[in-house]
Amino acid sequence: MAITYELIKTCKQTGARLGKVHTPHGSFETPMFMPVGTLATVKTMSPEELEQMGAQIILSNTYHLWLRPGEDIIQEAGGLHNFMNWNGSILTDSGGFQVFSLSDLRKIEEEGVHFRNHISGEKLFLSPEKAMHIQNALGPDIMMAFDECPPYPAEHKYMKDSVERTSRWAERCLEAHQRPHDQGLFGIIQGGEYEDLRRQSAQDLTSMDFPGYAIGGLSVGEPKDVMNRVLEFTTPLMPDQKPRYLMGVGSPDSLIDGSIRGVDMFDCVLPTRIARNGTLMTSEGRLVVRNAKFARDFRPIDENCDCHTCRNYSRAYIRHLVKANETFGFRLTTYHNLYFLLNLMRQVREAIREDRLGDFRDEFFEQYGFNKP
Ligand SMILES: Nc1nc2cc3nc(NCCc4ccc(CCO)cc4)[nH]c3cc2c(=O)[nH]1
Numbered sequence: 001m002a003i004t005y006e007l008i009k010t011c012k013q014t015g016a017r018l019g020k021v022h023t024p025h026g027s028f029e030t031p032m033f034m035p036v037g038t039l040a041t042v043k044t045m046s047p048e049e050l051e052q053m054g055a056q057i058i059l060s061n062t063y064h065l066w067l068r069p070g071e072d073i074i075q076e077a078g079g080l081h082n083f084m085n086w087n088g089s090i091l092t093d094s095g096g097f098q099v100f101s102l103s104d105l106r107k108i109e110e111e112g113v114h115f116r117n118h119i120s121g122e123k124l125f126l127s128p129e130k131a132m133h134i135q136n137a138l139g140p141d142i143m144m145a146f147d148e149c150p151p152y153p154a155e156h157k158y159m160k161d162s163v164e165r166t167s168r169w170a171e172r173c174l175e176a177h178q179r180p181h182d183q184g185l186f187g188i189i190q191g192g193e194y195e196d197l198r199r200q201s202a203q204d205l206t207s208m209d210f211p212g213y214a215i216g217g218l219s220v221g222e223p224k225d226v227m228n229r230v231l232e233f234t235t236p237l238m239p240d241q242k243p244r245y246l247m248g249v250g251s252p253d254s255l256i257d258g259s260i261r262g263v264d265m266f267d268c269v270l271p272t273r274i275a276r277n278g279t280l281m282t283s284e285g286r287l288v289v290r291n292a293k294f295a296r297d298f299r300p301i302d303e304n305c306d307c308h309t310c311r312n313y314s315r316a317y318i319r320h321l322v323k324a325n326e327t328f329g330f331r332l333t334t335y336h337n338l339y340f341l342l343n344l345m346r347q348v349r350e351a352i353r354e355d356r357l358g359d360f361r362d363e364f365f366e367q368y369g370f371n372k373p
């Protein structure tokens with residue numbers, strides 16, 4: 001079964017759209033946030049808890065699983081779903097970004113990328129063909145093409161060469177894909193902050209007819225207004241009958257602003273990463289639970305949240321656990337942060353249904369403490 005997208009409606013107040021993505025492991029409504037499970041686990045969460053909180057698709061990483069435990073072991077287990085006992089959808093990133101962000105990079109060539117294993121230091125090589133071989137062994141519902149995610153900022157000349165190589169690499173990914181190319185392989189549009197290069201990348205990739213497209217090269221340190229501007233001129237270049245996935249984006253304001261600009265899918269390590277240092281997302285802004293002012297505060301993390309953590313545990317208790325470095329404390333903070341973003345996307349979809357996402361943005365930004373546009 002291929003990956004298909006159903007456009008349900010467009011918000012009359014903004015460019016946001018309500019849709020549904022169909023995959024071999026179920027369908028999910030969009031806009032949707034994907035919890036990140038880099039090493040075949042969304043850190044500290046069980047698959048049952050992920051299902052309970054409403055997660056329907058999670059992300060894992062080709063680069064990490066290739067190094068540890070090795071895609072051959074996961075293939076022998078019958079693929080990622082069996083290996084980690086997750087029956088929802090899975091998307092794997094191709095390794096492009098991870099190599100550039102994790103390893104002391106050796107060399108990018110036409111053939112692929114030479115670098116060192118960020119754990120052992122051994123010399124490694126990743127190419128479009130290798131990345132596709134690994135992903136086909138992992139067996140996710142959606143795979144990403146092998147691309148270069150250039151640093152920010154980057155010269156126009158460098159970015160142009162990079163975009164043209166990424167388009168050639170995309171072609172090679174399609175060639176190497178062991179399943180019909182309309183099954184589960186998304187192309188990634190690059191081009192940095194340059195409108196002409198985003199247009200060139202979009203034209204190259206949409207001519208290759210992928211079932212879905214990602215916007216790469218963002219959330220790499222650029223200011224929020226640069227990201228929003230790039231989205232404004234990039235999403236209109238993407239097919240409106242296919243999913244649009246903005247990679248690496250996960251703060252509440254960016255999820256809302258990305259949805260308004262026509263993005264359907266998001267992923268980010270932010271909620272799980274900050275949960276493990278005791279920082280919580282709440283409707284009134286961020287809350288650092290280690291703070292002494294919560295020592296005798298027996299209210300829930302967020303009085304407007306009905307998640308398992310907020311219905312059963314207090315700030316004082318979670319502060320105590322986090323300060324004592326108790327694992328249960330990080331399970332409670334992780335559950336709440338993921339639930340907060342999944343619930344935010346539920347509210348975004350509701351606002352699109354009722355043509356009021358612009359009003360929802362203003363109310364949310366006001367209450368959360370984000371500055372007005
Ligand atoms: N294949 C591919 N994958 C990507 C992943 C990305 N992830 C990001 N940003 C993540 C940024 C990010 C990293 C860490 C934290 C934790 C708290 O600091 C939050 C955000 N940008 C990204 C761009 C690409 C891309 O072009 N191609």
Ligand SMILES: [Zn+2]
Nearest residue numbers: 305307310336
């Ligand atoms: Zn909660």
